[in-house]
Amino acid sequence: MKRISILLGAFLLLALTTSESAVANAPTFSDDIAPIVFNKCTTCHRPGEAAPFTFMNYREISKRGRLIARVVDSGFMPPWHAKSGDYQFHGDRRLKQSEIEEIKAWVAADMPEGNPDKVPALPKFTDGWQLGKPDLVVKMKEGYTLHAEGPDVYRNFVIPLELKEDKWISAIEFRPGNRSIVHHSLFYFDTEGSARELDAKDPVPGFRRMAKGLQRNAIGGWAVGGTPRHLPGGLAYKLPKGSDLILSTHFHPSGKEETELSTLGIYFTDAPTQGFSVVQLPPVFGALSGVNIPPGEANYHKEDSFVLPIDVRAFGVSAHAHYLGKALDMSAELPDGSKRVLLDIPEWDFSWQEQYNYTGWVDLPKGTKVHANVVWDNSSDNINNPNDPPKWVRWGRESEDEMGSVTLLVVAKNPSELDVLKQSYRDHVRKAASQSVVNRFAGSGNNRKSLIQRITERFDKDGDGKLNRAEQEEARKFYRRNRR
Ligand code: HEC
Numbered sequence: 147m148k149r150i151s152i153l154l155g156a157f158l159l160l161a162l163t164t165s166e167s168a169v170a171n172a173p174t175f176s177d178d179i180a181p182i183v184f185n186k187c188t189t190c191h192r193p194g195e196a197a198p199f200t201f202m203n204y205r206e207i208s209k210r211g212r213l214i215a216r217v218v219d220s221g222f223m224p225p226w227h228a229k230s231g232d233y234q235f236h237g238d239r240r241l242k243q244s245e246i247e248e249i250k251a252w253v254a255a256d257m258p259e260g261n262p263d264k265v266p267a268l269p270k271f272t273d274g275w276q277l278g279k280p281d282l283v284v285k286m287k288e289g290y291t292l293h294a295e296g297p298d299v300y301r302n303f304v305i306p307l308e309l310k311e312d313k314w315i316s317a318i319e320f321r322p323g324n325r326s327i328v329h330h331s332l333f334y335f336d337t338e339g340s341a342r343e344l345d346a347k348d349p350v351p352g353f354r355r356m357a358k359g360l361q362r363n364a365i366g367g368w369a370v371g372g373t374p375r376h377l378p379g380g381l382a383y384k385l386p387k388g389s390d391l392i393l394s395t396h397f398h399p400s401g402k403e404e405t406e407l408s409t410l411g412i413y414f415t416d417a418p419t420q421g422f423s424v425v426q427l428p429p430v431f432g433a434l435s436g437v438n439i440p441p442g443e444a445n446y447h448k449e450d451s452f453v454l455p456i457d458v459r460a461f462g463v464s465a466h467a468h469y470l471g472k473a474l475d476m477s478a479e480l481p482d483g484s485k486r487v488l489l490d491i492p493e494w495d496f497s498w499q500e501q502y503n504y505t506g507w508v509d510l511p512k513g514t515k516v517h518a519n520v521v522w523d524n525s526s527d528n529i530n531n532p533n534d535p536p537k538w539v540r541w542g543r544e545s546e547d548e549m550g551s552v553t554l555l556v557v558a559k560n561p562s563e564l565d566v567l568k569q570s571y572r573d574h575v576r577k578a579a580s581q582s583v584v585n586r587f588a589g590s591g592n593n594r595k596s597l598i599q600r601i602t603e604r605f606d607k608d609g610d611g612k613l614n615r616a617e618q619e620e621a622r623k624f625y626r627r628n629r630r
Contacts, residue, residue: 173252174260175204181266182245183207183214186224188268196325196370202268208257215253218246225370225498231487234505237373276374277319280411282307284391289405290351292327292397299399303352303408304336304345305391314382316415317375320368320393323407329396330499331408332367335389342390362392369499378461378503379557382418420561422461423568426553427452427476427518429575430466437522437548439470441536444525446470448550450578451517455570457559460508463489464501467550469530470539471496472523476552481513488516489552496530509559520550 173179183201191201201207207214217223224239241249252258284305292299322328336342338361344353356362365383368374377383393408428450439446465474471494478486489502510516524536532546533539539548558564605613605621613621 172255172258173248174258175208175252176260176262176264176266178248178260179207179252179257180204182241182249184266184268186239186241186245189271190224190370192271194273194325204259204262204265208259211253211257215250218249225495227491227493227495227498227500228502229490229492231490233486233488233508236375236503236505275319275321275411277317277376277411277413280319281414282412283409284412285409286351286393286407288351289323289407291403291405293399294401294403295399298329299397301352301354301395301397302341302344302356303393303395304341305393305410306342307385307389307391309385309387309389311387313385313387314415314417315365315385315412316377316380316382317413318366318368319374319411319413321409321411322368323409324404325370326400327397327404328370328406328408329398329497330367330369331393331395333365333410334362334392334394335365335385336362336392337386337389339390341392356394367499367501369501370497372500375503376413376415377422379420379507380415380418381420381422381461381557382415420557421564422555422557423564423571424553424555425452425454425516425567425571426551427516428520428551429578430549430551437539437541437550439522439524439539439548441533441538442525444523444527445472446522446524447519449517449519451515452571452574454510454512454514454516454567456563456566457512458510458514458556458567459559460488460504460510460554460556462501462503462555463552464499465489465491465494465552466499467494467496467520467522468548469496469532469546470522470524470528470548471550472521472528474518474520474550474552476516476518476554478510479515479517481511488554510556516554518552520552522548522550 187201189195191197191199193200199206199210201210214223218241224241226239228235284307286303286305290301290303318333320331320333322331340357340361341353344355344357345351348354365385391410393410395406395408397406428448437448463476465471465476467474473492474494475490475492476488477490478488480486486508488508522539524531524539526534526536539546541548556567558567601621602611602613605617607617607620608614
């Protein structure tokens with residue numbers, strides 16, 4: 147009797163699957179699509195996050211099915227700009243090709259829902275501090291109100307920390323008060339009180355331009371979609387006692403007037419047993435980096451390389467450029483002649499300033515040549531070009547100016563050798579800087595101005611066409627600082 151019922155059951159199952167197979171072959175929301183979207187999209191497409199609409203259920207997702215198929219097929223979503231290289235990154239958001247095909251097949255079959263009882267639960271999203279309770283929580287002193295419409299805004303906010311002793315930081319978690327307008331924020335500290343002075347002079351909360359003489363020390367940042375992470379291997383940023391934190395925030399208006407009040411959680415750690423260093427190529431180096439992009443030029447290119455004087459281990463890499471950035475990459479040529487891709491961003495997007503962290507240490511032996519390429523597009527075909535028609539664009543901190551470099555974060559394999567690397571990199575920067583001064587004197591076509599004229603323009607605050615004593619002092623300070 148028992149055997150018969152098993153047989154009967156098997157027969158029924160067989161009949162069911164064959165008769166329904168034509169329809170059942172199409173992916174359904176409950177079985178196939180929800181697990182992909184909930185895990186790869188809903189982190190950002192949920193209430194309170196940066197994405198413009200939410201993907202929490204069948205209705206919300208099927209409503210935008212065709213658009214979803216298009217953006218996953220083109221690679222626009224999920225946002226992730228590093229092409230596969232030789233190393234994996236933490237938090238890689240990309241879909242597998244099979245997942246993209248599944249979404250397309252689902253949309254082509256008119257988005258069947260399947261059995262609504264079988265929809266998986268939404269993942270548990272953390273709404274509180276992602277890294278647990280911070281050691282210090284600080285907030286902007288007052289809210290900053292952004293206009294409803296108009297250009298993007300860069301603004302710097304000073305947060306006094308009142309630290310009585312030097313501290314070491316392993317992570318900073320940034321929580322925007324208003325995710326619909328905060329695009330990214332970079333963190334610095336200032337030990338000299340200069341940022342406070344700039345803040346005090348400006349009637350609106352925060353201040354606009356970093357003064358040329360302001361010594362700011364970078365300690366990480368946050369960008370839309372970024373996941374906070376502790377530095378690996380017990381590494382830490384030093385935060386000297388008495389320093390002020392500076393948030394350098396990029397805002398993007400949302401269509402209605404909104405106010406931002408950012409909160410930061412700071413995680414302290416013990417003094418590390420070793421330091422780390424940056425290898426930034428080409429070095430972001432004031433007016434001296436020689437970027438001067440003609441209008442209409444679609445492939446303005448700079449490259450730079452640096453030979454490692456010691457064995458290093460890399461743990462992270464990031465790229466930075468402004469609106470004209472087009473492509474950035476960094477590679478390593480090992481002493482045995484083999485080549486490795488450290489980062490490849492074939493389509494730069496200014497909106498996603500991502501810190502990429504390798505899932506393991508990347509060993510680069512002494513003698514490895516690290517090489518970076520940066521390409522800018524100053525033609526009118528670049529839809530992000532802020533100038534219509536395009537204009538000459540030079541190096542500068544404002545987003546209408548340009549920069550462009552790739553930064554590798556490394557430790558010395560033998561920690562006591564880190565200073566050898568730092569010294570050698572400083573020499574590299576000095577050489578690059580003097581070379582670009584030479585270039586500026588030598589290659590003066592019609593569109594190039596003399597160095598004196600450029601310095602005058604840059605530091606002539608009162609606009610009288612010459613530098614008074616205070617302006618000269620500013621210029622001297624700037625160049626002295628950048629030459630170290
Ligand atoms: C890291 C955060 C993040 C993730 C993950 C993410 N999105 Fe988005 N998505 C955004 C943001 C931010 C925007 C708005 C982009 C803009 O306006 O430039 C957006 C916009 C969109 C749009 C609108 C595009 C348009 O042309 O208007 C669609 C559709 C979309 N996302 C689908 C998806 C899908 C599907 C996934 C998962 C496969 C996904 N997103 C994953 C942040 C994210």
